[in-house]
Amino acid sequence: MGRPPCCDKSNVKKGLWTAEEDAKILAYVAIHGVGNWSLIPKKAGLNRCGKSCRLRWTNYLRPDLKHDSFSPQEEELIIQCHSIIGSRWSSIARKLPGRTDNDVKNHWNTKLKKKLMKMGIDPVTHKPVSQVLSEFRNISSGHHGNASEAFVRNFKTEPSSNNSILTQSNSAWEMMRHNNITTSHESYYNNSPMMFTNPTCTPFHFSNHSNHLLNGTTSSCSSSSSSASITQPNQVAQPTHGTTTTFQWSDYLLSDPVLPLSSQTQVMGSSATSNLTFAQNENFNSQADCSSEKIDIKASGTCHSASSFVDEILDKDQEMLSQFPQLLTDFDY
DNA sequence: AAGTCACTCAACCGCAGGACG
DNA sequence: GCGTCCTGCGGTTGAGTGACT
Numbered sequence: 001m002g003r004p005p006c007c008d009k010s011n012v013k014k015g016l017w018t019a020e021e022d023a024k025i026l027a028y029v030a031i032h033g034v035g036n037w038s039l040i041p042k043k044a045g046l047n048r049c050g051k052s053c054r055l056r057w058t059n060y061l062r063p064d065l066k067h068d069s070f071s072p073q074e075e076e077l078i079i080q081c082h083s084i085i086g087s088r089w090s091s092i093a094r095k096l097p098g099r100t101d102n103d104v105k106n107h108w109n110t111k112l113k114k115k116l117m118k119m120g121i122d123p124v125t126h127k128p129v130s131q132v133l134s135e136f137r138n139i140s141s142g143h144h145g146n147a148s149e150a151f152v153r154n155f156k157t158e159p160s161s162n163n164s165i166l167t168q169s170n171s172a173w174e175m176m177r178h179n180n181i182t183t184s185h186e187s188y189y190n191n192s193p194m195m196f197t198n199p200t201c202t203p204f205h206f207s208n209h210s211n212h213l214l215n216g217t218t219s220s221c222s223s224s225s226s227s228a229s230i231t232q233p234n235q236v237a238q239p240t241h242g243t244t245t246t247f248q249w250s251d252y253l254l255s256d257p258v259l260p261l262s263s264q265t266q267v268m269g270s271s272a273t274s275n276l277t278f279a280q281n282e283n284f285n286s287q288a289d290c291s292s293e294k295i296d297i298k299a300s301g302t303c304h305s306a307s308s309f310v311d312e313i314l315d316k317d318q319e320m321l322s323q324f325p326q327l328l329t330d331f332d333y
Numbered sequence: 334a335a336g337t338c339a340c341t342c343a344a345c346c347g348c349a350g351g352a353c354g
Numbered sequence: 355g356c357g358t359c360c361t362g363c364g365g366t367t368g369a370g371t372g373a374c375t
Contacts, residue, residue, distance in 0.1 A: 014344080014345075015343095015344075015345095015368095015369080016343070016344075016369075016370090017343085017344090036359095036360075037360075037361075038359080038360070050360090051345085051346095051360095051361090052344075052345075054360095054361075054362095055343090055344065056343090056344085058362095059343075059344080060343075060344095087364070087365090088363090089363075089364065090362070090363060090364085101362090101363070101364080102342085102343075102364095105364075105365085106341075106342055106343085107342095109341095109342095110340070110341055110342075
């Protein structure tokens with residue numbers, strides 16, 4: 001079963017676009033504008049899938065696109081955004097006028113990731129590789145022992161080159177993934193809609209951090225000790241099956257492993273630096289975003305406070321929006 | 334000069350969500 | 355409420371190209 005293909009794949013051309021095909025799309029769009037992409041190939045006289053036409057337009061032909069290389073400022077912004085929201089390329093691209101999600105994704109995969117790795121920073125967690133390794137060792141003492149021990153063994157066999165370390169860092173990440181060990185991004189995206197654990201190199205510190213990166217100097221993250229577990233998303237109160245645990249919106253407030261809670265509270269209420277504002281906005285918008293991201297009320301089982309919990313979120317949302325009206329404008333989710 | 338390798342980036346694929354009848 | 359269609363998105367692929375041997 002499943003969906004039928006969007007077009008007859010056997011009869012449509014694939015692969016690189018010719019100048020003539022580009023011209024046809026441009027001419028059609030100039031006259032009719034973009035509309036139903038599934039009809040455009042036929043109307044424009046193209047033997048292409050509508051989806052392919054849309055992609056060609058959005059990624060290459062759109063007149064507002066930049067085709068020059070990324071500036072250091074753009075690169076810095078991508079790194080910052082990625083440290084906060086992960087690989088949500090379309091959201092990151094919206095911060096960069098004239099860039100598409102494909103551009104950003106490609107640039108990250110081919111340049112920025114390697115740049116970070118060369119600096120000794122894990123491009124997934126945005127933490128120093130050494131810290132990732134030490135955290136992974138800590139985790140390995142737990143129930144994920146097999147994979148992590150294997151990793152440590154492998155790591156010990158190739159300790160010499162930087163590249164090997166970095167490669168191993170990726171393997172560490174993969175192993176953690178396979179063992180359902182979540183990290184900041186994942187725990188945020190997958191586990192709790194209101195849970196946002198800053199990486200140990202939090203966005204609050206990241207501005208300095210990334211500036212160094214782009215200057216090509218090695219920076220060391222002012223991180224907490226290695227006891228900060230990758231997978232401990234602040235030990236938030238999670239509703240559990242079959243319990244009558246009550247929880248409040250504030251239970252899901254992020255806590256930064258670096259900052260004492262009191263100062264975080266202060267931070268939440270201040271406008272601080274632009275980077276901080278960015279981080280907060282993203283955080284808050286992410287929270288808003290989560291309203292559409294599988295807030296699984298049912299998952300709370302018999303938790304009777306589900307609706308009041310949602311109400312509380314909405315109330316708090318309103319409260320925050322009144323305090324930070326720019327929230328809705330920074331990231332347009 | 335020829336072969337190989339690494340890198341880049343345009344394009345494709347499949348899935349998810351929203352709109353609409 | 356359901357099915358279909360369209361669009362958006364993130365991950366992946368593979369052709370093209372330059373560097374290296």
